[in-house]
Amino acid sequence: MGALRRLRAMSGLMRASCLVLAVCAAWFAVNLVTPVGPPVLLWLPTPAGALLLTAAFRRTSRAAALPAPTRRFWGHLSLSALLVGVAHTTQAVDVLTHPGLGGVYNGPGLLIFDSGAILLIVYALYRLPLSSRSAGERLRVTLDGGTVVAGAAVFIWHFQTRVALGTDDRSQVLGSLILGVLALVVVLAVAKVMLSGYEFIDKSALQWLAFAIFVGATTSLLQPLLSPGHPHLVVTQVSIPVVCCLASWAAERQRLATGRAVAVRRRRPFSLVPYAAVAAVYVLLILETFIGGHTDQKMMVLGAVTLTALVMVRQVAAFVDNGRLVARLDHGATHDALTHLPNRSLFGQRLQQALQPAPGAPGRRPVSVALIDLNDFKEVNDTLGHEVGDLLLVEVARRLAGCAGAHDTVARLGGDEFVVVLPGADPAAASLAADRMAAALRTPAVVNGHELPISASIGIADGRTGDDASLLLRHADIAMYAAKKLTGTAFLHYDSTMSEPGGDHSQLREAIAGGRCFLVYQPIVSLDDGRLVGAEALVRWDHPEHGILPPDTFIPLAERTGLIVPLGRFVFGEACRQFAQWCARYGDAAPAVLNVNVSPRELREAGYADFVAATLATHGVPASRIVLEITESLALDLGPAVATLDRLRALGLRISLDDFGTGSSTLRLLHDCPVDEVKLDRSFTQAPASGRAPVAAAVIQLAQSLRLHAVAEGVETPEQAAQLRSLGYRTAQGYHFARPVTAAQLTEWMTGSPVAAQPSGPSDERTDQRATSA
Structure with a gap:
């Protein structure tokens, strides 16, 4: 049912791309068993998928709500998708008109247009603004990217270049080398983007796009395994529609993300990508050694792989521990140590985010800020001690957090002062929120055997996106002090008369x-x-x-x-x-x-x-x-x-x-x-x-x-x-x-x-x- 709902939510272009892939995969599977029908049917899904992908990229590049760098990136990719379609169409023509060429043949049209498509992808990734990095972080990204490229180079050599060097056709050797180098370049570009972080591309969109590029760069390595028993089949007949479908989904994810701001993701302190590259090379080494190697070789390789695996596991464990420590430090820097609510610093960030106009959103959304100050809290500290006062603050924080909505932020500014950011709340909604908070605070708190009545004054400032955050907080402060003149727990909305005569x-x-x-x-x-x-x-x-x-x-x-x-x-x-x-x-x-x-x-x-x-x-x-x-x-x-x-x-x-x-x-x-x-x-x-x-x-x-x-x-x-x-x-x-x-x-x-x-x-x-x- 979930898959059916997701299918219904897809655009027409996305459903068409999935349909092309399904038909292609089914027909390719049938031909793996026995050749059926004219060979041209195996090639038709390739240009169809490329055209659908070009249209999907083009539509995303024209989404008005996207930032200019994002639209430019997807615009470049649309030209790249078109070149991929042309490249593999020329390959189809070459293979169909010269049946004896076989699946390992790389014609001049394929080399020229595929090279252009790969270079255009690299250019688009190069133009993509990355998150700022220190010199040490840039070095780490370079080393990690080099590890990934080295691993990919081993696979390209083993499955493609080594096979091509065993033939007498120098054009095949040259084509294999060109495509191998270009594949390494695009792998490096994708690895750099994935390892560096991003600011203008949706997280899931970039992940799906990287997966699509990886599939396109590596699946041709499987052709030597396919050719001996199935000379009429070419792995790109099914791999290109797979790439087109995956990349179309990436464009779909980016288009669906146009209604929300794109933010830099929270990264772990290390990346698993280079470790995966090392593991893949070692798997290949074990397979090759155990197929034809002698006993000493097998034991040496097995020992080296085991030692490397232990070192990798130990290093990843250390990274995980460091990550937990950094997470605790980050939490301590942005949260109050007593109540564990966001502190003044994080509150400021959340308020700025709430006041930030959404890209392409019509009008200015309402935003309210409620400032809460406990009445007579000092008397609790003076008569019962600071420990009881601290426990009372924890209880008040718990009650206020329970009144907050999913998108609200409850923070402690310091002392007995709390604040709530209410994104999207107009004055009426802010009044309802203040009513909930006041009702939650009216019940006395039992702390260390003492039943303590809670009274608070709440000041509300009503604003809209684009307003000044400090002014909004100052208005809430003025309204809160005006509410202190009322009896018991009460709230007031700010108005200009409250600033008189000494409030400015x-x-x-x-x-x-x-x-x-x-x-x-x-x-x-x-x-x-x-x-x-x-x-x-x-x-x-x-x-x-x-x-x-x-x-x-x-x-x-x-x-x-x-x-x-x-x-x-x-x-x-x-x-x-x-x-x-x-x-x-x-x-x-x-x-x-x-x-x-x-x-x-x-x-x-x-x-x-x-x-x-x-x-x-x-x-x-x-x-x-x-x-x-x-x-x-x-x-x-x-x-x-x-x-x-x-x-x-x-x-x-x-x-x-x-x-x-x-x-x-x-x-x-x-x-x-x-x-x-x-x-x-x-x-x-x-x-x-x-x-x-x-x-x-x-x-x-x-x-x-x-x-x-x-x-x-x-x-x-x-x-x-x-x-x-x-x-x-x-x-x-x-x-x-x-x-x-x-x-x-x-x-x-x-x-x-x-x-x-x-x-x-x-x-x-x-x-x-x-x-x-x-």
């Missing part, structure tokens, strides 16, 4: 470089007398369309895009410049210290400590008067950046742990992370009075025990200030004292015109609180 990284880059970012300063005061003791530098963006933007609208974007580094350096440089001016002009009235926020990304930058030292030296600011703030939640991700903190402390700077008390590893942080100050989080400052001792009291006792300076944040009322003072706090900041102010307004504070207190709701202060490069 190019605008932020221009703002940093063009001076549209500026600093404000929030006073840090003494709770005893309200005296200014310090200030915290905070950043704002003067957006040309949306006005003054608070940091929570653009700091996340800066973190995701890496712009946090130039932004942080601007903040530190500008803060040091302004602080140096205050110190030079107002002396003791100037703030005693200046707090500047810094992100872990900055601390991980090579040379950050050198930048800080150079900036302080440029402005003449003592390192002891600068405090670098890192948030407690971000400090958990510092890793190797702790070494940078040590260097900064060695320079004389102080390190402050901001938002203290909101993380889950406070005591471990105080032990592992070099800090000099803690800033009590505003949630504890504003906690309502209760019968229990406030957390603020525990924090000040801990700070005093560890000899750390303590600052209370978010003070909004006189009652809060009084309570903190009674607990032992000596410095604080918040809207009870002042909002963040400009440098000029803070100057008024220093010169005796304090900024009036402007009480404000918690939501307003939260906006100002993280105006930071961290």
